[in-house]
Amino acid sequence: MAEFVQLLVSGLATGAIYALAAMGFTLLWQTSQTINFAQGEFVMLPAFIMLSAIKLFGLPLYAAFGVSLLVSALLLGFGFKRLLVDPMIRHGVLPLVIATIALGIFLKEGVKLVYGAEALPFPEALPQGIWRFASVSVTVNDIGVLLLVFAMVLALQGFLSRTTTGRAMQAVAQNPDTARILGIDVPRMITYTFLVNAALVSVAALLITPVYLAKFDNGESIGLIAFIAAIVGGFNQIRGALVGGLLIGVIDNLSGAYISAAYREAFPLLLLIAVILFRPQGLLGRAEERRV
Amino acid sequence: MTALLQVEGLARSFGAIKAVDGVSFEVGAGEVVGLIGPNGSGKSTLFNCILGQIGPSAGQVTFEGQQITRRSPLALNRLGIGRTFQMLQVFPRLSVRDNLIVAGQEHEGRLFGRLLAPPDAGLGAAADEMLEQFRLSHVAHQAAGDCSFGQQKLLDIAMAFMTGPRLVLLDEPAGGVNPNMLGDLHALLRRLNADRRTTFVVIEHNMEFVMRLCDRVLVLAQGRILAEGTPEQVRANPAVIEAYLGD
Amino acid sequence: MQIRKMLALAALAVFGLTNSAGAADAVKIANVIELSGGGATVGTNWRDAVELAAKQINEKGGILGRQIEVTHYDTQSNPGISKAQVTKALDGEPYVILGPIYSSSTKVNMVEAQRAGVPQIVGSEAAEITKKGNPTLFRTSFGQDASMPKIANYIRDGVKAKSVAVIWVNNAFGKGGRDTVVKELEARGIKVAVDISTEVQQVDFAAEVAQAKNSGADLLFPYLHEEESARLLRELKKQGFDKPIVGETTITNAKVIQLAGDAANGVRAHVGLSPDAPSPLIKKMVQDFEAAYGRKPDHNGLKGYIAVHMVKAVTEKMGKFDQQNFAKTLHGMTITTKDEPGVLMDVTFDDKGDPDRESFLVEVVDGKEKITTVLPPLGR
């Protein structure tokens, strides 16, 4: 029982970080039909930006995080949209998918070139320690991650539903044509979602890199899990991505411990396939009107 | 005269909106029937319900006395029902001639038989004749996507005839066609009707075109049949005028 | 003939296959090693040490008066590519092939070198490699067959553990080690409390640690690559794992200690070769390496350094560059540090190509590897 609770909590914590990447993924899809196969690399890159800021300017971690927010917004938000998505989106979904696969390789190899192929240590973002309740022990770090992510999700939800800009972004996500008729500056709202994504991946990087260590190919696993989480939860729902991320984190931990460690990676995939086949809109998603 | 196509009480709603609300009508063999109505009156939904593209919530459709409600588009094609879509639907990267051949090749025979059939599936002559009839011979080997809009429109209709259907449902055949070509199109459809005894149901916005082409016209408004009769009768019906003006 | 020449030119244009002739009298050594992919850390250490050794030997006049010319080939840590690279290396007609380290790669490409009759000196440790009857293959360090019994003895006699949790990486290296150590542990009446497979480049070890913690094992035996080892150690610390951690070689690697930080303290291991070994020769080598590359080598660095000096020792014993007799000479040969200081420790090769020498038990104290015991050679 103690083990179960422990696995649950640590699964939730990792899942919460995946959820951040998945939410960004979902936002991009909603507003601009961008399936970002480089999302994993988008989480990898800010970690190196932070490391550079720490090393070059001797900044403390949180100041470096601020730098990485700015740089990510510029490169992964604005630059990504203007240089890759805008010129390509008219060709349809598939070329953009392939271009983002290539972008992923590009970022990975670029980071490898600059920082080398070896992993680098990364400072802890949250306080460490262990809390024990009877036989159950949970780490302070896990609880901190969970609290932080939930706060972020609430803030994001609040922003999207309470502010004018946020509501405009949602309108664009639901129906760009109607949004345009309503006088919403659609391209600007799309740019905003790319900026929000850049912020989300920066936070994800801050939280996950102490565990993953900073390495150029970290994106491979994060990216895949972010897709799975986004699709399982519901491709058109922010809440869906959150639930998807948490679910995948927990399933990954529990199946590894209780079913089969060798097939651990298979369970999220099986869930993914089952969801796509039997509930393509995702667990929390609304059915999209398609066909014809 | 037995009806070729019978529609009884067909209905389909999307959420609270009743797009098609209990429509019944019959089409006799050899008839050319027009289906008109203001935007959003449910014409295309009605077509899609008849043709198995979307399932109706109630009602039934009979073709030559056979129940065809909720049959797949594929099955309907095999029975001898052809159609065109509101938006242009050709295969842009295939040549014009291949568009016609692919439209005809699947109608008969077995799947594996077709693998071993000659490349033109034995339809070369039929396709060439169709090209001739639709005056598309000169663009036969061009990619369909590179043809003019009018040529694609003709191709779109010609494709529906490649299987030798007994009933063809045309969704806005005149939409976007330039006025000079409308006469040709009219003559063509009339000739097909006369030569092949093909029955037509035509959705059309171009009133003049529809009134000239059709033997009988159905008027749809808010998912129901508002009026029915010869073009003259419909034109004179005050309810129809009301429906269009009130739109 | 004319056509052949033209084709060769065409091939040159298409493939860019320029075989730089180099100095006519230089000895060509091909180094096929992991320079990118998962094995980049270990491969880079090996490569740099090979460079260092070649440079030092060349400065002192080379081998039998001939300079060494090393060409590096990157296996990308991928077995298929390693085979292509060995083929490519063989096209250059090298005297000896060095590397690779990853066992899964060695298994694929050793056939090529064997077929060409070119001696190959590898850094791999998987047990099966020297069991395939390849007459021209040599290891630089203990195979798992040699190291795991030492570990098992230490677990039984040194730590006196009754049950062990084993966490291993599911590839040729990890599976080989796991199979060997489980066999050895069971032969000594030690229970394997929990047996956990993990993925190459796995990042999250929360589930594994929780399982190990709750298995009731009184010792953890991890057998993973460097980065995964570091991640595991950090997670162990995070979850407050308080049982002894005893591993084999990798776990106390400098890179692991750097990445794991505090979490590495207290970890113990059996190490075949250690840069911290109490030997003036090794200290000297480590200093030279640090002077050249600005960082400390790990055991893979030592392996690469030794490999080049093995070539020197054998060739000098033969008195000429005799590729055919290279393997025959090295089998059963003992190289002492008196004859060849570059092998760093006295070593004897058996008829399968496995080395035997002293080894060490180490413990990480304050972020440094400390030798606690020197174990004698197996002498089998």
Added chain:
Amino acid sequence: MTRWLLPAAVLAVLIALPHGLKSYGIYLLSLWAVYAMAAMGLNLTLGYAGQVSLAQAAFLGIGAYVSALLTVNGVSFWLALPLAGLVCFAVGILLGFPALRVQHHYLAFVTLGFNALVFLVLRNEEWLTGGTYGVEGIPRPSLLGLPTQSPIGFYYLSLGFLVVLSFALYALLRSPWGRAFAALRENPTRAESLGVDIRAYTLLAFAIGSGVGGLAGAFYAPLVEFIDPTPFDLGTSLALLLMVVVGGSGYFAGPFLGAALVMLLPEWLRFSESLYLLLYALLVMVLMATCPSGLLGLWAQARERLSRRRPPPPVLETRT
């Protein structure tokens, strides 16, 4: 007849080339032939029938394991080869079923998941596949009593089969099936209304493409003479996808060109070892932004611009 000139010339070069190469060059050429086969299968599924698949490496793997396990146990390669194709054909039908329900990115993810699952099975089911230990000592076949132990012998065998396979696929694409695949790709709804059984053709597109991947795998195993699961992971599927797309998906020669580029680029860019992937990725991005139909599409565009009046030839054309 002029359209056969270029392929014939290319073939002549491919036959002559190994005489100017050492064994590494020949090994690369053989590897190219194998990847070209696999990419050709994917091109059928993706380029001609419009079904996204990120699982081609799985079929390369299944084919390789079927052929390896059979030949290691004494079965003739010439029996193992068709069996590898058939097994993959059958599994391909299974993979096709999701495509009947979902399309585009969803399909991409299902197939991607499938590939990862196949990898896990190959690695974990040690009793069957040898797990991480892999299968070794895979014998090379002999043809009409001629052994293919030498690199050049095996290269000619692979090249010969590649040519045979190309003819077979070319004939398939010119048959009514090829036209139906194109119709499925261009507009499935319209195709169905014209009587094209899109369910059957979708399944066939997956099955044939996968079967061809399996045949490629059957050659991969004896070429490398050792297989383990690593070369059949997701990364290889993505690489195969890039080969098809960069070469020009939906162009018959696309996979040949794409595979050649992937094999040769690292050699061309040897001065910049680690840069080659970077440059390759850049090339793909630029290509996707300017001409998503790949290098051959770019070539067709350029030709059109030069001649101005002639539109690019349709993908499939039946001349009688």
